[in-house]
Amino acid sequence: MSTFWSLWVMFLVVLNGSITLFLFMWAQKVEIPVLEDGTTGHVWAHGVLRESVRRLPGWWTVASAAFFIWMCGYLLMFPGFGGFQGLRGWSSHQELALDVARNDANIADLQAQFASLTPAQLAANPEAQQIGERLFIDNCAACHQRDARGNPRLGAPNLVDADWIWGGDDASIATSILEGRQGVMPALGSIGAGKVTDVANYVLSLSGAPHDGARAAAGAAEFVVCSACHGANGEGNPMLGAPRLADSTWTWGKGDLAMIEKTVTDGAHGVMPAWKARLTESDTRAIIAWLRSQSQERLARL
Ligand code: HEC
Ligand code: HEC
Incomplete structure (x- = not known):
């Protein structure tokens, strides 16, 4: 003043x-x-x-x-009389600075304690869980939803199932988070609507979903183009972020014929931003730990 x-x-x-x-x-x-x-x-x-x-x-x-x-x-x-600080020397700035310092010290302790633990061990630690959940809500829930089950409209995948597009080990997931990921599925509508429907039926047949047998048989030949990225049997390719098509989990919808036709016709391009400017390695491990704990399917497998 x-x-x-x-x-x-x-x-x-x-x-x-x-x-x-x-x-x-x-x-x-x-x-x-x-x-x-x-x-x-x-x-x-x-x-x-x-x-x-x-x-x-x-x-x-x-x-x-x-x-x-x-x-x-x-x-x-107390402060209140013009610029006079008051005999107690109290100020809201100082109070906040003290609070922040106290909190930083707390977190530094916890982080040092967590540094030596793997996500699987962290998943058993309630404090790490809380930190992971809070970080997830603040940074990730906008796209992946509060329960981490994904958002088909943004192409943000479910993070609590056993199915990983870019790899499901701790290191791959940490890379997905810190470096970001972008899968590019080219628009292939130029092959013609009829052939799109054929190949979409073939994709459905890969996971044994209901489909038109004759169209699927015709679509098998078209799938050669797709197999360059999605693999000969639609098993997917984590290097390219090409999802597995021979299963029942889908990023861009429920995996019905219309959704697959649309993806093939228009292409798909999900953007997962890089978080290394905002999250530390140990933040990332706390998030992975929380995701692991949320993923019932995964825990059952471990
Ligand atoms: C702007 C929206 C957005 C935000 C925010 C976001 N993500 Fe993503 N995330 C995506 C999209 C879209 C993909 C799919 C990328 C692709 O494969 O094309 C993705 C993919 C991922 C993957 C890879 C999944 C797999 O199956 O391999 C992980 C892991 C992930 N996100 C975790 C996170 C975490 C943790 C956060 C918060 C720190 C976060 N994301 C924040 C949109 C987002
Ligand atoms: C150049 C590599 C490439 C080719 C060729 C390609 N895809 Fe893809 N496809 C991708 C990638 C990468 C994604 C994930 C896009 C994303 O989510 O960001 C994808 C996503 C998809 C999806 C959505 C999957 C989901 O879980 O929602 C379907 C369906 C699909 N592709 C089918 C096909 C079919 C059918 C063909 C052939 C006609 C084909 N793709 C050709 C790379 C490719």
Whole structure:
């Protein structure tokens, strides 16, 4: 606060305080002229209501005096009187800085403790779980949803099933998070709508989902193009982020014919941002630990 504003605030505080004090003292003494019947002579409603005079009750006087003294005490001890810091030297900035330092120290302790643990071990630690969940909600839930089950509209995959596009070991998942991932499925609508439907039926046949047998048989030949990325039997390729097609988990929808046709026609391009500027290795491990603990299927396998 500049000196001018500091003095201005002091002036306002003193002015307000003085007016209040003056009114308070004056009200004790002032004599209001009254008529013989004890009223002031002011009448309303054609004389039905008449204004009389009462002294302030004692408790009101005592309470007001107490508040006034309290105000002076407060301004003496705490910031409030212009730029004067108060005798206790308290400030909200300092309080916040202390809180932040205390919290940092806490977290540093925990992180040192967690540094030597794998995500699987962290998954058994309730404190690591809480940190992982909080980090996930803050950074990831917007796309992957609060329960980590993914969002087909953004192409954000389910992170709590046993199915991983880019690899499901701790190191691969950490790379997905820290470096980001972008799968590019080219738009192949140029092969013609009929052939798209054929190949989509063939894709359905890979996982034994209901499909048109004749169209699937015709689509098998088209799948040669697809197998370059998705593998000869649709097993997927984690190096390219090409998902496994021979299963029942899907990123971009429920895996019905229309969704597969649309993906083939228009292509697909999910963008997973890189988090290394915001998350540390140990943050990442806490998140993976939380995901692991949420993934019932995975735990059953371990
Ligand atoms: C802007 C939306 C967005 C945010 C925010 C986001 N993700 Fe993703 N994430 C995606 C998309 C889209 C993909 C799929 C990328 C692809 O394969 O094309 C993905 C993929 C992943 C994968 C790979 C999954 C697999 O099957 O291999 C992991 C792991 C992952 N995200 C974890 C996270 C975590 C943890 C966070 C928070 C720190 C996060 N994501 C934040 C959109 C997002
Ligand atoms: C150049 C490599 C490449 C080729 C060729 C390719 N794909 Fe893909 N495909 C991908 C990638 C990468 C993704 C994941 C895109 C994403 O989610 O970001 C994908 C996603 C898909 C999906 C969505 C999967 C899901 O879980 O939602 C389907 C279905 C699919 N491809 C079918 C096909 C078919 C059918 C063909 C052949 C006609 C084909 N792809 C050709 C790379 C390819």
